[in-house]
Amino acid sequence: MAIRRGLGIGSMYYGIGYGFSRADIGSAEIEMAEDGTTTVYSGACDMGQGVMTVVTQVAAEELGIEPEQIRVVAADTGSTPDAGPTSGSRATFVQGVAVQNAAAELREQILDMASRMLECPKENLVVRHGQVCEIESGREMVSVGKVAHQLHFHGRRAAAWGWHDNTTADVDPETSQGDAYATYGWATQLAEVEVDTETGRVRLTKLVSATDAGKAINPVAVEGQIEGGATMGLGYGLYEQHILEGGIPRTNSLAFYLVPTAMDVPDIECEIVEVPDPRGPFGAKGVAEPATIPTTPAILNAIYDAIGIRITETPITPERVFFAIQEARDRGEFEED
Amino acid sequence: MKQRYVLRVNGRGMEAAAEAHESLLDVLRENLRLTGSKKGCNEAECGSCTVLLDGRPVVSCLVLVPDAADRDVVTIEALATDGVPHPIQRQMVEQGGVQCGYCTPGMIMSAYALLLDNPDPTDDEIRFAISGNICRCTGYGKIVKAVRAAAVEMKGQAGNGGAAS
Amino acid sequence: MSEDPSTETAEETRGAYSWIGKNVTKPDALEKALGATEYVGDMVVPGMLHGKILWADTPHAVIKRIDTEEAARVPGVHAVLTAADVPGSNRFGLAVLDQCALAEERVRSVGDAVALVAAEDEEAAEEAVAKIRVHKEHLRPILTYADALDPDAPKIHDGGNVFQHTTVRKGDLDKGIRESAAIVENAYHTHRMDHVPMEPEAGLAYVDPSGVLNILVGTQYPYRDRRQIAPALGLPMNKVRVIQAPIGGGFGRKDDITAEIHVGLLALKTRRPVRLVYTREESLVANTKRHPMAMNFRTGAGADGRLTFLDGDIYGDTGAGVSLGAYVIKKAGIHATGPYDVPNIRVDTYTLYTNNLTSGAMRGFGVMQAAVAHESQMDQLAHKLGMSPLEFRLKNCLKPGLASSTGQLMNEGCGIEATLRRIKDYMSARDLRFKRPEAAS
Ligand code: FES
Ligand code: FES
Numbered sequence: 025m026a027i028r029r030g031l032g033i034g035s036m037y038y039g040i041g042y043g044f045s046r047a048d049i050g051s052a053e054i055e056m057a058e059d060g061t062t063t064v065y066s067g068a069c070d071m072g073q074g075v076m077t078v079v080t081q082v083a084a085e086e087l088g089i090e091p092e093q094i095r096v097v098a099a100d101t102g103s104t105p106d107a108g109p110t111s112g113s114r115a116t117f118v119q120g121v122a123v124q125n126a127a128a129e130l131r132e133q134i135l136d137m138a139s140r141m142l143e144c145p146k147e148n149l150v151v152r153h154g155q156v157c158e159i160e161s162g163r164e165m166v167s168v169g170k171v172a173h174q175l176h177f178h179g180r181r182a183a184a185w186g187w188h189d190n191t192t193a194d195v196d197p198e199t200s201q202g203d204a205y206a207t208y209g210w211a212t213q214l215a216e217v218e219v220d221t222e223t224g225r226v227r228l229t230k231l232v233s234a235t236d237a238g239k240a241i242n243p244v245a246v247e248g249q250i251e252g253g254a255t256m257g258l259g260y261g262l263y264e265q266h267i268l269e270g271g272i273p274r275t276n277s278l279a280f281y282l283v284p285t286a287m288d289v290p291d292i293e294c295e296i297v298e299v300p301d302p303r304g305p306f307g308a309k310g311v312a313e314p315a316t317i318p319t320t321p322a323i324l325n326a327i328y329d330a331i332g333i334r335i336t337e338t339p340i341t342p343e344r345v346f347f348a349i350q351e352a353r354d355r356g357e358f359e360e361d
Numbered sequence: 362m363k364q365r366y367v368l369r370v371n372g373r374g375m376e377a378a379a380e381a382h383e384s385l386l387d388v389l390r391e392n393l394r395l396t397g398s399k400k401g402c403n404e405a406e407c408g409s410c411t412v413l414l415d416g417r418p419v420v421s422c423l424v425l426v427p428d429a430a431d432r433d434v435v436t437i438e439a440l441a442t443d444g445v446p447h448p449i450q451r452q453m454v455e456q457g458g459v460q461c462g463y464c465t466p467g468m469i470m471s472a473y474a475l476l477l478d479n480p481d482p483t484d485d486e487i488r489f490a491i492s493g494n495i496c497r498c499t500g501y502g503k504i505v506k507a508v509r510a511a512a513v514e515m516k517g518q519a520g521n522g523g524a525a526s
Numbered sequence: 527m528s529e530d531p532s533t534e535t536a537e538e539t540r541g542a543y544s545w546i547g548k549n550v551t552k553p554d555a556l557e558k559a560l561g562a563t564e565y566v567g568d569m570v571v572p573g574m575l576h577g578k579i580l581w582a583d584t585p586h587a588v589i590k591r592i593d594t595e596e597a598a599r600v601p602g603v604h605a606v607l608t609a610a611d612v613p614g615s616n617r618f619g620l621a622v623l624d625q626c627a628l629a630e631e632r633v634r635s636v637g638d639a640v641a642l643v644a645a646e647d648e649e650a651a652e653e654a655v656a657k658i659r660v661h662k663e664h665l666r667p668i669l670t671y672a673d674a675l676d677p678d679a680p681k682i683h684d685g686g687n688v689f690q691h692t693t694v695r696k697g698d699l700d701k702g703i704r705e706s707a708a709i710v711e712n713a714y715h716t717h718r719m720d721h722v723p724m725e726p727e728a729g730l731a732y733v734d735p736s737g738v739l740n741i742l743v744g745t746q747y748p749y750r751d752r753r754q755i756a757p758a759l760g761l762p763m764n765k766v767r768v769i770q771a772p773i774g775g776g777f778g779r780k781d782d783i784t785a786e787i788h789v790g791l792l793a794l795k796t797r798r799p800v801r802l803v804y805t806r807e808e809s810l811v812a813n814t815k816r817h818p819m820a821m822n823f824r825t826g827a828g829a830d831g832r833l834t835f836l837d838g839d840i841y842g843d844t845g846a847g848v849s850l851g852a853y854v855i856k857k858a859g860i861h862a863t864g865p866y867d868v869p870n871i872r873v874d875t876y877t878l879y880t881n882n883l884t885s886g887a888m889r890g891f892g893v894m895q896a897a898v899a900h901e902s903q904m905d906q907l908a909h910k911l912g913m914s915p916l917e918f919r920l921k922n923c924l925k926p927g928l929a930s931s932t933g934q935l936m937n938e939g940c941g942i943e944a945t946l947r948r949i950k951d952y953m954s955a956r957d958l959r960f961k962r963p964e965a966a967s
Contacts, residue, residue, distance in 0.1 A: 397561020
């Protein structure tokens, strides 16, 4: 057999959000109806990765109500405020804080009214699971729905607006010195590969991804981002390439442009690391891009570990590895079995 | 020239006027408004249009309508019964196998076909069965987990059903 | 035990969370699993027409004339539009307005749209597109980094083919070189990648009775879409409403304009709802891609195993439009060190126009490419010094109190060491070892 195994690691840091003095904002409106059900008008696009879920969890936590009581209306210039794009791994980090701000203000409105209704100092009250409770005894005093009803009845707001500005100054134009980003994402991955020295074919047989989520607001969603990101990284490293000839794409079909399938992807082990960042909601940072960046470098380093050859060009196709082995052989530098 | 074709879709006879070169996918989506089957490529490469044809999974973008006439077509829309999601559907949700959702119906149909055939598949068998379905979001791990969990759940249901009757 | 600094969490100050850290089910997942979610391509509204695009078939040309009469005569066709029919600026672009919704006098890449058709059905639209005649004069295409850097080459845009040059300067490079016991130098090349969102680009537009142009689109940012659509089509911004439809993947591609302006223009001109759905081939050819980059890196480390300097150049092919390319490549430059403490730095980046496909935002945004280079350099230095790649990284990684390549002081959120230690623990728990270098394993 001409299979050799190797291990490699790749690390990265990634400035989260926009940087370069580009507007990096989040905003949301939150409104409680007379039965306690709550709507968050959130400008952030959910791509399926779970921004809506993060918005729901942040609002539920901050407000003290149940996620089931919350509905999110998302990303429509006709009904939601501008929350910036869902890109740059920024949605949780930036929009999460805007939602938290809005929910905190609404909670104060509720506690103010509850304190009047119950004739009890506000400091002694807290909202938990949709009920205004007495802190000391934990006793449930009144539901948030009843309080919201009273607010409406008295012509008061049961609605709040949250804004968060994460815009950073641009770096110096000559030296690029300066605080480029509000925060950074961090990740290290370990790849195990098998290299077939006869064909040049490389297989990723194991991947461990240690990704710093700050605080994983929804661990399954974070794992989903990590596994999907690493798979895209694997595609970048080994399979996918847009080939242009004279400016014209030859890879104009998925028959030629190869995306990894379930057979190409090993089990990905997610190690969620949590180094909280006080500027994110509950310490959270974005993970979308940190999850995808280290994979190809880890594979490149694992290939070197396996066969002692440094590949410097991507994607790492069988031809490229095969010829690199041939050249090393010609130079008498290839370690034969 | 459009012709009338009789299709048996999700157990019901349906008529569609289509040209002979039209695909089953287009007829499902456009004539019958069953848009659960997605068109990710229209060239038999992505699996997002997967349906069952006489119990076998096929990419419906590659099946011409005349070839589907008088055969049993099952689409994603038929998997839930009386509003109760199929175990694969529920497990996909619970295990985090759904992100953008565009691959999801085709993925579920491939998995459904697998479990009809092989109620107790290994992870490798699951991966093989869904290898014609591209998912760009999830990295497949949670989908494999969902199918495995659904298989366990379905065996349990079959077992209980047997004991009760 | 590991020295993982990640053990304290905000939980300790706030008490136990009710919902943070819990696997709350995504609210949209079940409807997707049932096949009930309607993406734009699944939507049908009464009176809806189908849009289709004529793309350029050559990367660089001057357009002399476009004949649309024959196309307009195809039964069922409601509109055949070229740049001359666009009521607004016809321009868009995320860094500068260098892209045309419909090509004017020039074609700059095969991703350029030249004409649009709206028809009763897809077949009529396709037939009409095939009947549009574009008379053009071919120009020499600029396809390589060297072409783009050649000051005598034809200019793709007025300002020349080097759109942006950025510089990272820190410390004293010569001192760093002098202090190095090991130096590694390499040229890295990364390739063009497609996002391949499983849902090809699509949009549905209609003008409502109040005169507002509504656009449903799988987008990553409706407000910025509106900022771009309105001037391109000559509308006040509050007469454009952009609604994010369920989106079948974006990954940065749909951060930019995709179908919005085209489908909006067709709806404005026909006063009918119009749906425009790309084929997979169109999706692979049009809109933005991941930047190919050429990176020359020289990196050093001292005998003590500490990094001494980075000296590098990064060339990025942004294609015929900048899109977000200027930021992508600038970001690659300031991330070129990787997550390490490097005291002396010179990095130059160049954002280059070519007649290749436009490159823009894609998951990883320049750092994907930079990491290929910096991580390969790190392993080679470790091997030269006889150190384990993991220990070498642990020794050099950023920590609270150290400064990044831009001089930014790292604070308590700096997590690289924790991720490295997690991998180290993982490896030692399973007795996994690198084969190289032998001395360090
Ligand atoms: S649409 Fe049928 S396989 Fe892609
Ligand atoms: S969930 Fe997006 S493609 Fe699978």
